[in-house]
Amino acid sequence: MRHFAFLLLIAGLMACNAPRQAATQPQADQGAKSAAKLQIAPDIRQRLAQFAPTEISADLSNLPDSERTALRHILLASREMDDIFLRQVWRGNPELQLRLQSAQGPLALPARNYFDINFGPWDRLAGMEPFIGAKVHPVGAGFYPEDMTKDEFNTWIQQHPDSKEAMESLTTIVQRKDGGLEAVPYSQAYSSWLESAAAELRKAAEATSNESLRKYLNSRADAFLSDDYFQSDIDWMDLEAPIEVTIGPYETYEDSLFGYKSAFESFVTIALPEESAKLDRFKKELPALERNLPEPDKYKNFGRGSDSPIRVVDMLYNAGDAKAGVQTIAFNLPNDERVRQAKGSKKVLLRNLMRAKYDQILVPIANAVLASDEAGRVSFEAYFDETLHHELSHGLGPGVITVNGRKTEVRLELKELYSTLEEAKADVMGIYNILHLMDTGVIAKSLRQNLEPTYLAGLFREARFGVDEAHGQGVVAQFNYLTDKGAIVVDEQGRYHTVSEKFPGAIRDLLHDMLELQATGDYEGTAKFLDRWGKPDQNLRAALKKLVVVPVDIRPLFSQADRLMRNNG
């Protein structure tokens, strides 16, 4: 799973971006296609400007030659994921890409760049609205015949129950055959790219001197050809290597028709053992942090597993689904429940992507909306620690609960409100826990001056993704609650600052209220809480308007990885 906030963000943008005028001229018919001019949205440059181009690189100076060679082959394998994913988004993409390459005119280059960012002609920041032509995005993406309906699929399975497993498989596409449907395994549908990727992974396996990496690379290469990913997911959990690589079909968000089909992607990253060790120090504190939560002891939950490893890495390259649209800074895999039962899951935090977003987005936001002394105290260290403790907080507090003698889960009781409250809880609990760890000397007290301004700038960053839809409410609720308690103040110029003396108490009260809702599985109470606190006021709306000039995300550029792929150095 991707870190939830980053998925929301896409949904949020759909809501907050005013519908834009796409070109509406009728598309050329099939015969005149090659000669037809592509209709490009006139605001393509503004769309592109939402993504700040940013070089992404990692320190490879500690890698011995064996691992550099392995890395080069891993990159070459990863590149194949782009070609597969392009087809998974839409089967017509390769042909459109060719036409785009020969397109002329002032909009052609921005359109090509925006096509690359989005892996197709649909704008991922604007609800998959087309920015080239007027074709509506097929909900089944490239996984099913475009004209196939849900009904046709379900009826086919009813009439051919033997085909059910293959048709619904994570790793097949569905095609038309002799007037009916057939499931084609990925290993066949994408054979040329998967065979080439498998060959590169085997070369990398030969080169590396790290046993766990060799094992994963070989078993993942096998999986590309057999469609059986189980063993390689297990091996990925056991990976302990300077190169931390994740490559294969994972998330199913691209399949909006059924959510069955997994999209190919890759993250090639360099492990940061000293950062992971710092995290392990925090993980040791988890039982103490649970004990310290502002809730009655009877709600405290010491049974939640905290064994799942968290790795901190620098990303060198990503490809496919991972690269499309908004960049993830954290992911949690694998999704296969059988592997999660056996081995848990692993969370990977991409430190240099956090840094890039901090520089390109968080700092400009702080400068635009915070009081100047406050903006000057925003720091990357605080942002990083707040992100870490947000992640750790998902593992603390009520999970499995008892409501009227019935054993259940917070998630099941709060239904569609769950993730809104849980994400807000993780923000607030992260701050609460950092404050506690400062009191107990685990985190340096000097970070305190950076903590609140960085948190406040982070709230604005989240609020940009839509304050008027469900998930934005959890962000706005933090603003309003803390403002009500006097911990956040806005001045006459509409600039915000925090009030240090009031902040810890307000955070504690807010967390207490959220935990109470979770521990009692109070759906009605959660709805009331979000309704009471989740409405943006005029000041907040005015502040958010100032942020239109700040990029929404980064567009990673991979000069270092490209050099490695070109020559061995």
Ligand code: ZN
């Ligand atoms: Zn989260």
